[in-house]
Amino acid sequence: MTLLTLSSVAKSYGSVAAVAGVDLAAQSGSRTAIVGPSGCGKTTLLRLIAGFEVPDAGSITLGGEIMSNADAHVAAYRRNIGIVAQDGCLFPHLSVLDNIGFGMDADRDAKQARAAELMEMVGLDGAMLARKPDQLSGGQQQRVALARALARRPRLMLLDEPFSALDMGLRTATRKAVADVLSAAGVTTILVTHDQAEALAFADELVVMRAGKFAQVGTPREVYLKPVDRATATFLGEAVVLPAMVSDGIADSPIGRLEVADVTYRGRAQIMIRPEQFTVSRIEYAPDNGVSAVVSDVVFCGPSLDARITLAGDGIAEGEISFRLDIPGRELLASGDRVSIGISGRVHLLADA
C-alpha cells in the first residue's frame, strides 16, 4: 500500500528551483533513500514532506490524506511525521527522559515506562535517562533523537543526514542499528543523505536527485548496476566508461568483446563497467586482439593498488583512453607492466551515449 505520494511537487527560492517537480510513491513500511550532491534540493524536499515549507505546486498525500496542495496545507505539528536531524537536535535544556517524553501526551509514569522501553529498543542503557544531552556522545545523541521521534509512533520517519556527524566506524554501526529499529517498528522511512554508500546500504528504494529533479528511482542494486546516465553512474561509485560498438548483445570495446544486458540496441554507445567487475593480471606479451593495456601509474595503498591503466593499439591515439582502477593489493604490479583485462558479468549501456 502506498503511504506517501508526492506528485509534481515544486518549490523555488527566488529564481532558484530547489525542487523542480518530483513524483514519488513510498510503500508502507519501506525504506527510501534520497541521495544527491549538496544543494540538489533533497533537504528542501524533506522539509516539504515534514510541512516546514509549503510547496509552490503539486501535492503531498500521506495515508490518503492531503498534506499539501494548491488549497490546503497541514501544519507540521499536525502531521505526526518524525524527524531525526543531522546532529540529533536534542533540546539542550531537557534531560534525555524529557527529550524522549517531549511529544508524548501521557503522565510522568507512562512517559518513564515508554522512554525506558525505547531506550532499550535503540540499544541505550536506561540509566542515561537522567542525563543531559551534552553528557552523551554523538552516536548516543543520535539514538536518543531516534527514540524521541519514535515515541509518538509517527506515521512516517524522516532522517536528515542523521549519520554524517558521526565518525566512520560509529556511522556504520549506528546506521545498522537505526535500520533494524525502524524495521522492527515497521515505520516507513525516508532517508536523505549525500553519502551514496549509506544510501545504498540503507534503502529498499533509492532515489538519485540532481538539480531539483529525480535522476533515477529504483532498487539500490538496479540503480547501481544500471544507472541511466554517466553522472548517476559516477555519483554512486567509481565507474569506467568506454566507447563501444554494440550489436546483438555484444559490445565491441577497446578492451575486447563484452556481453551487454540490452540485446536490442545496435550502434555506437558508451558502456559502463564497475571496478569490481575487472580482473587485471600481469602478462608478458600483448594479447592477440591488438589492444594492449599498460599500467602507466601505480600507488600502493595497502589492501589495494590505485592504478592507472592506459590502452594502446589499433585506432586508439596515444593516451586517448585511460582509466583509474582499484586493484587488489596482492597483484604485484609496477608502472610500465603490461596487463590483461578480464570483465566478469555483463556491462551496462548508458543512455546518454
Place this chain on the structure above:
Amino acid sequence: MTFTTESMVASRPRRKPAGKPLAGSSWTLAIAVAIAALTLTPLGFVFWATVATGWETASQLIFRSRVGDLLFNTVALIVFTVPVATVLATALAWLTERTDLPGAKLWAWLAIVPLAIPAFVQSYAWIGMWPRLNGLGAGVAISVVTYFPFVYLPVSAALRLIDPALEDQAASLGLSPAAVMRRVVLPQLRLSLCGGALLISLHLLSEYGLYAMIRFDTFTTAILDQFQSTYNGVAAHMLALVLVACCFVLIGVDAAVRGRRRYARLGSGVARHPVRASLGVWRYPCLLLPVVTTAVSLGVPVLTLGRWLIAGGADIWQFSEIGLALSQTLTICVIGGVATAAAAVPIAWLSVRRPTRSSRFLEGCYYLASSMPGVVVALALVTISIRVMLPLYQTVATIVIAYVIMFLPRALVSLRASIAQVPAELEQAAESLGRSPARALWSTTVRLAAPGAASAMALSSLGIMNELTATQMLAPNGTRTLAMAFWALTSEIDYAGAAPYALLMILFSLPLTLLLHHQSKKIAGR
C-alpha cells in the same frame, strides 16, 4: 594559587588552549590577581568597617525603622520593575527578531537607544513633563523605560542565536507554535533573561540620580545624603553593608535560577537563519507595543529636552562653562577608558588562552566587585584614601581606580570576544616564520584584537561619561563633568540651564550605544 594549565587541559578536552604555556603567563596571572585584589578592596572595606564598628553600634544602626523603610522601597522597586521590564523587553525582542512586524529593524534600533540616555536625564525629562511625579509608581515607571534595553539586548541576541532546527523538531513532535514558544524558545532564553534581570536589579540598587530627582529614597540615595550632610562614616558604612547584602542576595538568586548548564547548540554545522513568524491580522495592532515604548522611552526625553532648549534660548549655552565641563569629561573618559581596558587585558588573555579554574575564579571576582554600587565603591575609596593614603584623596588616581572597579567587566567582554577570534595557531605560525614570541604576539593577536580593545575603551567610557554617584564623591576639587554640572543645575531647579549638558551626554553616548548594539550582534555571530 598554582598555575596548572597542563592538568586542566587534560581533564577538559573541549577547551583546548593550543600551544605551549608561554613564559609570560605566570606574570600575567600575577598581575590579574593583583588587579582582582584591588577591585575587591571596597567589598573588603565594608566588612572591615562593620567589624571595626562593633556589633552593638552596628546592630543599632542596622536594625532601625529607617533601614526597614529603605529596604521596603528597594524591594518594592525591584519586585515591580524587573518583571514589567522583562516582559516588555522579551515581547519587543520577539516582535523585532522573529516576526514580520513592519519596520522591525528600525524598532530594534530604537529599543537600544534608551541606553544612551542617562537614568537621571530620563528622570529629569519625566519631571519636566509631569512636575509632581514622585514615589514608588514614578520610580517603577521611569526605571522600566530606562533599563528595559538591558534585557532586550541579550534576549534579542539569543533569539537570533537559537538553532531554529530545535523549533522544527518540536513541531514535528506535535507542538503547536504557542507550545513551541513556551516549551522550547523561552527555556533557552533563560540565561539571557536572568542576566538582563540581574543587571537591571543591580542598577536599581546603585542608581542615585534617577531616584533623588523624584524624591524616592533607596539605600543609595540615603547613603549619599548621609555622606554629604555629615561625612558621618559609621552610619553610611552600615547602610552600605545592607546594600551589599542586597546585592549578594540578588546574585545568589540569579545563580540559583540560572542553573549551571550552558544551553549551547549541540552538534556541529551552521544553524539556519530563523524563519520569521507571520503575524497575520495582528501585524499592525502589534505595532502598538514598539510605538508606545518608543514614545515613552524616547519621546518624553526628546520633548522635554526640546522644550527646555527652546525655552532657554541662547542664554543657556554658557560656552566657556560647557566647554570646560566637556573637556574635563572627555579627559576623564579617555583616562578611565584606557585604564579600564588595560586592566582587563591580563584576565581577558588568561580566560581565552589559559582557561583554568583560577582564571574563572578571578573573573568571578571582577564581576562581583563591579556589581557593587558606585556609592559603596566611592565610600570605601574615600575612607581608605583619607585614613591610609591621604595623598591619593581627591586625585584623578582614586577616581580612575573606582572606574576600573565599576566598569572592568564591560571592557572584559569586548576584549575577550576579540582575543577569542584570534587563534593561538596564528601566533605560532608567526613564530615559526621567525618572529620572536613578543613580536609574534604584537603582529598577530594584538593587531587583530585591536578593534576589541577600542570597543572596550568605548564601552567603559560610556559608563564613565554617565556616571554620577562615584564621580561626585571622588572627583578632585574643581572638577565639573557634564553629569556633575547637569546635576548641580537641576538641584538648583535650573532645568533649562541643565538641558545643554543633558543633550551633550546623549549625543556623545549615542554612537557608543550603537557600538554596543553592533557588538552584541557580532558576538551573536551575525
